[in-house]
Amino acid sequence: MTGARQAGGDRSRDRRRALWFWVFVGPFAAGTALFTYVPLLWSAGLSFFDARNTVTPTDFVGLDNYTAVLTDDAFLDSLGTFALFTAFIVPATYALSLALALMVNRVRRAQAFFRSVFFLPAACSYVVAALIWKMSLFSGVRFGLANTVLGWFGADPVPWLATTHPPWYWLVIVTVRLWLQAGFYMVLFLAGLQRIDPVLYEAAAVDGARPGWQVLRTITLPQLRATSVAVVLLLVINAFQAFDEFYNLLSDARGYPPYARPPLVYLYYTALGQGQNLGVGSAGAVVLALVIAVVTVGQARWLRLGRSDADG
Amino acid sequence: MDDALVRVGRALRLALLIALALLFLVPFYLLVRNGLASEQDITSPEWTLFPSEVRWENVRELFQDTSVPFARSLLNSALIAVATTLGTVVLASLAGYGLARIPYRHADKVFYAILGTLMVPAAVTFVPSFVLVSSLGWISTLRGLVVPTLFSAFACFVFRQYFLGFPRELEDAAQVDGLGHWRTYWLVVVPNARPVLAAVAAIVFIGAWNSFLWPLVIGQDRSAWTVQVALSSFTTSQVIRLHELFVAAAVSILPLLAVFLCFQRWIVAGVERSGID
Numbered sequence: 001m002t003g004a005r006q007a008g009g010d011r012s013r014d015r016r017r018a019l020w021f022w023v024f025v026g027p028f029a030a031g032t033a034l035f036t037y038v039p040l041l042w043s044a045g046l047s048f049f050d051a052r053n054t055v056t057p058t059d060f061v062g063l064d065n066y067t068a069v070l071t072d073d074a075f076l077d078s079l080g081t082f083a084l085f086t087a088f089i090v091p092a093t094y095a096l097s098l099a100l101a102l103m104v105n106r107v108r109r110a111q112a113f114f115r116s117v118f119f120l121p122a123a124c125s126y127v128v129a130a131l132i133w134k135m136s137l138f139s140g141v142r143f144g145l146a147n148t149v150l151g152w153f154g155a156d157p158v159p160w161l162a163t164t165h166p167p168w169y170w171l172v173i174v175t176v177r178l179w180l181q182a183g184f185y186m187v188l189f190l191a192g193l194q195r196i197d198p199v200l201y202e203a204a205a206v207d208g209a210r211p212g213w214q215v216l217r218t219i220t221l222p223q224l225r226a227t228s229v230a231v232v233l234l235l236v237i238n239a240f241q242a243f244d245e246f247y248n249l250l251s252d253a254r255g256y257p258p259y260a261r262p263p264l265v266y267l268y269y270t271a272l273g274q275g276q277n278l279g280v281g282s283a284g285a286v287v288l289a290l291v292i293a294v295v296t297v298g299q300a301r302w303l304r305l306g307r308s309d310a311d312g
Numbered sequence: 313m314d315d316a317l318v319r320v321g322r323a324l325r326l327a328l329l330i331a332l333a334l335l336f337l338v339p340f341y342l343l344v345r346n347g348l349a350s351e352q353d354i355t356s357p358e359w360t361l362f363p364s365e366v367r368w369e370n371v372r373e374l375f376q377d378t379s380v381p382f383a384r385s386l387l388n389s390a391l392i393a394v395a396t397t398l399g400t401v402v403l404a405s406l407a408g409y410g411l412a413r414i415p416y417r418h419a420d421k422v423f424y425a426i427l428g429t430l431m432v433p434a435a436v437t438f439v440p441s442f443v444l445v446s447s448l449g450w451i452s453t454l455r456g457l458v459v460p461t462l463f464s465a466f467a468c469f470v471f472r473q474y475f476l477g478f479p480r481e482l483e484d485a486a487q488v489d490g491l492g493h494w495r496t497y498w499l500v501v502v503p504n505a506r507p508v509l510a511a512v513a514a515i516v517f518i519g520a521w522n523s524f525l526w527p528l529v530i531g532q533d534r535s536a537w538t539v540q541v542a543l544s545s546f547t548t549s550q551v552i553r554l555h556e557l558f559v560a561a562a563v564s565i566l567p568l569l570a571v572f573l574c575f576q577r578w579i580v581a582g583v584e585r586s587g588i589d
């Protein structure tokens with residue numbers, strides 16, 4: 001008797017808790033379902049239809065859209081552009097933000113000032129930064145700052161964004177992002193550095209390790225391993241999503257040039273450009289989802305291979 | 313250890329830091345220099361550190377120029393950023409609290425379903441989201457610009473982690489006083505969670521103000537342009553008036569610099585806590 005009544009009480013308490021759970025979590029969960037999962041499924045569906053200028057197509061085409069995307073040179077080029085961009089931006093940001101963190105961490109005077117200055121660009125939008133780079137810093141005309149500095153040394157002005165031989169536009173694209181995000185990752189590294197137990201450094205000093213490279217290599221970098229893994233993963237995912245600076249640096253009144261189109265720029269012009277080919281665009285999005293999943297998982301495996309993180 | 317050597321090393325490091333700090337400030341300098349200069353000063357072949365005369369009237373000209381709806385786009389950005397920030401903080405903190413504190417059989421499954429959306433990059437969702445928003449008829453509306461961006465898995469994750477470490481005693485005391493979950497949350501939890509609320513609010517506000525791809529895709533009519541879309545239309549247009557362009561860019565980052573400098577402590581704490589931007 002008592003047992004049954006208790007079970008009944010448990011059940012009604014469980015039901016009350018479930019109700020409260022959904023009062024708190026429900027709105028958010030419903031929004032996530034509606035604005036992330038529904039579009040994903042819808043788009044996966046669209047990728048099997050001829051969906052030009054329509055979101056409710058009726059013409060089933062099987063895998064044709066996938067064949068179209070995978071044999072489209074522009075799509076393959078966009079993956080190549082992503083790979084090249086990643087090869088520049090990931091090591092550059094990693095090295096600069098780590099170097100900034102190491103220096104800011106050791107500096108005795110005005111530490112907060114230096115941290116603020118390097119972190120400040122994080123408040124700037126890619127649009128504004130691209131505008132400064134394109135119209136002033138790396139403006140192709142003589143009055144651009146870079147060309148002015150070159151002029152002091154007697155060099156001719158360089159048309160930074162308008163030339164593909166040599167492809168100077170890569171320098172412009174990479175430095176924008178480097179400036180914008182280095183301070184953000186510096187903050188992550190600083191947090192990692194402050195978690196390192198000072199006892200380790202004392203022990204190293206007792207063992208006769210020379211300060212500088214040796215301590216960096218044997219203590220600091222291994223201790224920063226978890227932070228480094230997170231930073232590299234974030235850098236690659238963010239490089240994959242690059243759109244703003246490419247669009248604002250390279251496109252002008254005549255449109256976007258045919259080169260240097262990363263995946264998101266390709267998708268933008270395929271799905272939302274003149275043709276509004278949402279079928280091919282959706283197929284492209286699905287392929288990109290698989291690419292990013294493989295890259296992320298592969299990278300996580302590779303970076304963590306045989307190691308256990310102290311401070312995951 | 314050689315004392316002199318250490319001191320030289322320290323001085324070198326400080327010098328390098330100062331040089332890098334100056335280099336990092338150059339873009340801000342260019343923004344101010346060009347924004348307050350005349351067209352002739354900007355295009356002059358001789359570089360001058362500051363414009364020959366400071367032209368505050370550039371600001372007035374910018375707002376009087378009818379070819380670009382700059383005032384309207386500033387207003388749109390402000391409305392969108394405020395609505396997105398409020399909506400995200402309320403929805404995500406409620407969800408984070410529920411996931412952390414209300415025992416429910418399927419809570420883990422719900423949490424992983426939400427967390428999973430963190431792994432889905434914008435490259436994958438922007439075409440499908442556009443499809444959904446356009447079939448709802450939300451193109452070029454404030455709704456379309458705000459509502460789909462409110463469900464930030466990042467914010468929900470940060471709140472859940474925070475509430476997991478929140479001292480239970482406060483809530484227990486509230487329960488003893490007969491408060492239910494709802495009133496406990498608003499009367500006890502929220503007032504004690506101000507640092508994390510401020511951190512997430514500041515990060516979301518900056519992200520909303522600076523976001524570009526979504527407003528570009530959804531805010532197609534000039535009346536729905538955000539400030540970033542308006543600036544972008546400046547740089548890609550036929551005729552470019554340089555001083556106007558730079559003063560517009562400078563005006564567009566002023567609100568953000570204010571938020572950034574006021575909330576820096578919380579933003580840094582938030583970034584450290586999450587590692588996700």
